[in-house]
Amino acid sequence: MPCRAMSKSKVNFICDRCGTESPQWHGKCRSCGEWNTLVEFRVPDGPPAAARRASAGAPVAAAEVEIGVQPRVACGVEELDRVLGGGLVLGSLVLLTGDPGIGKSTLLLQAASSFAASHGTCLYVSGEESLSQMAIRGRRLRALSPDLLLLAETEAEAIVRQVEQIRPRLLLIDSIQAMYSSSLTSLPGTVSQVRDCAARLFSLAKDLSLPTFLVGHVTKEGSLAGPRVLEHMVDVVLSMEGDRHSGYRLLRSVKNRFGSTDELGLFQMTDKGLDGVPDASAALLAERRAGTSGSSVAPTLEGTRPLLVEIQALVTRAAPHLPPRRSVTGLDFGRTCLILAVLEKRAGLPLAAEDVFVNVPGGIRIAEPATDLSLAVSVASSHQDSPVPADMACVGEVGLTGEIRAVPRLERRLAELARRGFRRCLIPVAPRVPAPQHLETVPVEDLSTAFRAAFSS
Ligand code: TYD
Numbered sequence: 128m129p130c131r132a133m134s135k136s137k138v139n140f141i142c143d144r145c146g147t148e149s150p151q152w153h154g155k156c157r158s159c160g161e162w163n164t165l166v167e168f169r170v171p172d173g174p175p176a177a178a179r180r181a182s183a184g185a186p187v188a189a190a191e192v193e194i195g196v197q198p199r200v201a202c203g204v205e206e207l208d209r210v211l212g213g214g215l216v217l218g219s220l221v222l223l224t225g226d227p228g229i230g231k232s233t234l235l236l237q238a239a240s241s242f243a244a245s246h247g248t249c250l251y252v253s254g255e256e257s258l259s260q261m262a263i264r265g266r267r268l269r270a271l272s273p274d275l276l277l278l279a280e281t282e283a284e285a286i287v288r289q290v291e292q293i294r295p296r297l298l299l300i301d302s303i304q305a306m307y308s309s310s311l312t313s314l315p316g317t318v319s320q321v322r323d324c325a326a327r328l329f330s331l332a333k334d335l336s337l338p339t340f341l342v343g344h345v346t347k348e349g350s351l352a353g354p355r356v357l358e359h360m361v362d363v364v365l366s367m368e369g370d371r372h373s374g375y376r377l378l379r380s381v382k383n384r385f386g387s388t389d390e391l392g393l394f395q396m397t398d399k400g401l402d403g404v405p406d407a408s409a410a411l412l413a414e415r416r417a418g419t420s421g422s423s424v425a426p427t428l429e430g431t432r433p434l435l436v437e438i439q440a441l442v443t444r445a446a447p448h449l450p451p452r453r454s455v456t457g458l459d460f461g462r463t464c465l466i467l468a469v470l471e472k473r474a475g476l477p478l479a480a481e482d483v484f485v486n487v488p489g490g491i492r493i494a495e496p497a498t499d500l501s502l503a504v505s506v507a508s509s510h511q512d513s514p515v516p517a518d519m520a521c522v523g524e525v526g527l528t529g530e531i532r533a534v535p536r537l538e539r540r541l542a543e544l545a546r547r548g549f550r551r552c553l554i555p556v557a558p559r560v561p562a563p564q565h566l567e568t569v570p571v572e573d574l575s576t577a578f579r580a581a582f583s584s
């Protein structure tokens with residue numbers, strides 16, 4: 128009779144809908160109430176690999192813990208390396224998420240090829256495309272380094288065997304939802320499968336100090352398909368966004384155990400793959416029609432990276448007997464409605480019978496309130512059909528009483544404006560910061576003062 132202490136793993140059950148574990152099988156999940164969703168799941172004995180590594184000996188005073196420098200390797204795709212915090216940490220598991228067709232496979236194939244060219248063997252495993260499809264894409268991207276190995280495989284155990292044999296320097300799995308483990312009876316893409324496959328790849332990455340990328344699909348609702356545990360398990364979560372119709376793709380770090388999470392990478396999709404855009408402000412303002420009403424420029428900050436964006440507004444008379452329309456692309460809808468309400472109440476701008484359309488060109492989404500003033504100025508500019516001077520920008524958060532409030536790191540934003548040739552910027556009254564050469568700063572305390580300054584000339 129097998130001794131319990133010697134058994135390799137114990138059997139558990141996991142709900143394929145909500146991911147809840149249970150020691151026994153039930154017809155109905157006790158957490159989400161769904162029927163027939165529990166599948167068998169083998170849990171290896173002992174704590175997970177990361178916990179084993181972390182539990183080495185007695186507690187140590189926080190101040191005395193030696194902080195080793197994490198060795199990093201650059202992929203060679205500059206924008207990706209920057210978002211990662213200066214390259215890949217050895218043994219790290221990086222999840223890349225994004226809508227279908229946004230460019231995840233393209234980015235990873237480019238990264239794999241350039242990594243292989245400088246560091247040696249890379250194994251790119253696709254569960255979604257055949258070898259020839261991958262090779263066609265590789266040729267198109269000119270990303271076929273001789274050390275880049277392609278594998279069409281979906282079984283996690285087979286991938287682990289290949290990795291142990293080949294010992295690549297980088298592993299890429301496209302996608303985690305296409306993989307399955309033969310120890311489970313459920314279908315690929317289900318919660319139990321995604322979780323089990325990710326756990327195997329996590330152990331492999333840590334045991335072999337092998338940096339690993341996982342592609343993760345997002346659902347129609349925008350959340351990661353599969354259990355939330357995937358986001359907890361990995362070291363880094365990167366998200367790729369952008370408007371599929373505009374060429375720009377943004378890469379953000381949502382979680383990073385080894386670096387900052389507010390770095391931003393900007394790419395442009397071309398017919399030869401993704402090109403990094405080092406001067407993002409120039410690219411985003413390239414098509415701006417300066418001197419037209421309904422447009423102003425805001426210096427935003429994404430992590431440490433200043434980014435000049437144009438905020439466009441179009442205010443037109445609403446159709447009679449219909450509620451006025453509000454359409455917002457690139458900014459937060461709720462925040463935009465709030466600014467429109469403040470404009471109506473505090474600056475006397477009658478918008479209740481007007482349709483208002485707001486857009487940030489380039490497919491960029493900006494979430495910081497520092498763009499409030501620029502939005503307010505663009506709406507006022509379109510409403511009264513008077514343009515803002517082409518060399519003027521605006522920055523500031525708008526409060527509910529119409530006051531212009533401080534924004535973080537104003538100096539960096541002003542420096543970027545000066546670098547791009549702007550001559551004037553409306554700013555909050557406090558705190559006072561020195562203006563860069565050739566840029567005049569105009570402190571404005573509320574919306575009315577801001578409009579007088581913006582539309583006086
Ligand atoms: P892909 O990397 O397959 O997206 P994902 O893996 O996120 O689903 O990219 C898909 C789109 O990118 C596809 O519609 C075609 C376009 N594309 C280019 O425009 N240029 C290129 O060089 C490549 C490879 C793809």
Ligand code: MG
Nearest residue numbers: 231232233301
């Ligand atoms: Mg893909």
